[in-house]
Amino acid sequence: MKKIGIIFGMENTFPPALVEKINGLKVENVTAEFVKLGGVKMAEAGAYRVIIDRISQDIPFYRAFLKNAALTGSIVINNPFWWTADDKFFNYALASKLGVAIPPTVLLPHNQHPPDTTDRSMRNLIYPLNWEDIFSYVGFPAFLKPYSGGGWKHVYKVDSPEEFFHYYNQTGDLCMTLQHGVE
Template sequence: MPKSRVVGILAGKEDPLIGDLIETINGTNDSGITAELCNVSELDIDMEIPYSVIIDRISHVFPYYLQYTKHALLEGTYIINNPFRFYVDKYFGYTASREIGVPVPDTILLPPKNPGKGFGGDSLQNLVFPLDWKSITEKIGFPAFFKPADGWGWRDVYKVHDFGELMYRYDQSGDNLMLLQEAIDYDHYVRCLCLGRKYTMPIKYQTDAPFHEQYVIDHQHLTPEQGSRVHNYAVALSDVLDFDMNVCEFAFRDGEPIAIDFTNMVPDMQPESIRWHYYEWAVVHLAKVAIEYVDNPPEPGVWKSAERLFAMQR
């Protein structure tokens, strides 16, 4: 069915962005595009979805909404972000990064220490054990980062300094998928908001400061060359991973940005943490993206197109 010129918003009430986003979309364009909270009740396969665009900031913690956005996608609604997505699929992200020429640390995904319930006998016959720890640790070196392949919010991120420490952490990791990654000895760190795969805002980020002092307002923290590199990398990474709303983290070593974490598809947009200055930028640019997409949604990516999805499943 033809879509109304309405942007639907899926988000928790505690997300401060929402009121400002709705107000900005409703108030800043003369094309008749409006925004409202989506109403989601029971999901019926015959249900029609009225929105041209949905901005989703919550289905990552409430999978019921993910079913709604997947249905909406098949109905022709453009979803920010793509519900068929690489949400915190970090290993794929690093691999894709290497493919498109964005520098990332050397990274190895380890098989889970414990395969988990239900895997006895030979059912994992393809897994080669024991691991060749000598070559693994020679490649990555020490210190190294040992962190979850699906992590966020610094959960279970460890800097390991020697083989004993690595083994201790690996033994503790149970059935979690863990990455072992070269530690980048950085002197500058940037979190770069990337919206609509084209609007970027690289923010100086102090990783060892207390929580509310981590983002710093500084308009000179990158040279023009570094700034354009960060912009290009953030756009390329967000595009290849199909994220219209993302934040990409870069550690600078010898002046060069190295991408550390770029699968943050529901980026922190709290004004108290990212600062009002950047918050206002984020609201304005997210509204801009949503408005642009009502009339001109991007070409479906490999993972977004319903036709290709069906083709893949056949």
């Protein structure tokens, strides 16, 4: 089954109308639905052959997810690379695809809404996240750090779920990654 995913924010007319129209065409082995996201594992293919983006210009987490989806074979409309040229999460996923050993890394949703967004902007998120799966995949020790930028700003070494949540709850509207710590 080929899936077409729609990722969107506050708009209430176009996304559901598009899903209804695509599904109403009854094309064999094609279905459309709203994308649902939790922690995104780097360089792993997702469920969608095509993703239509209506919100990533406002939500860096979605933009990073879409770049990873494009890297792993999804067709993404509108091109997420037009907005920002690179970010750490995409670079980790790209290096992994090229055979470079990269520690397990998960892209995490913002702890708080980015500026000028509401809960309606984030309705594609799975909540609550499957923290057990995320911690099992990454392992501890781990580093919680922004998905972009540098200079060791907002980088935290965490050795347990409790330490993780202590720091994650302080990250505000930053989009973060959790990466296995190699010492």
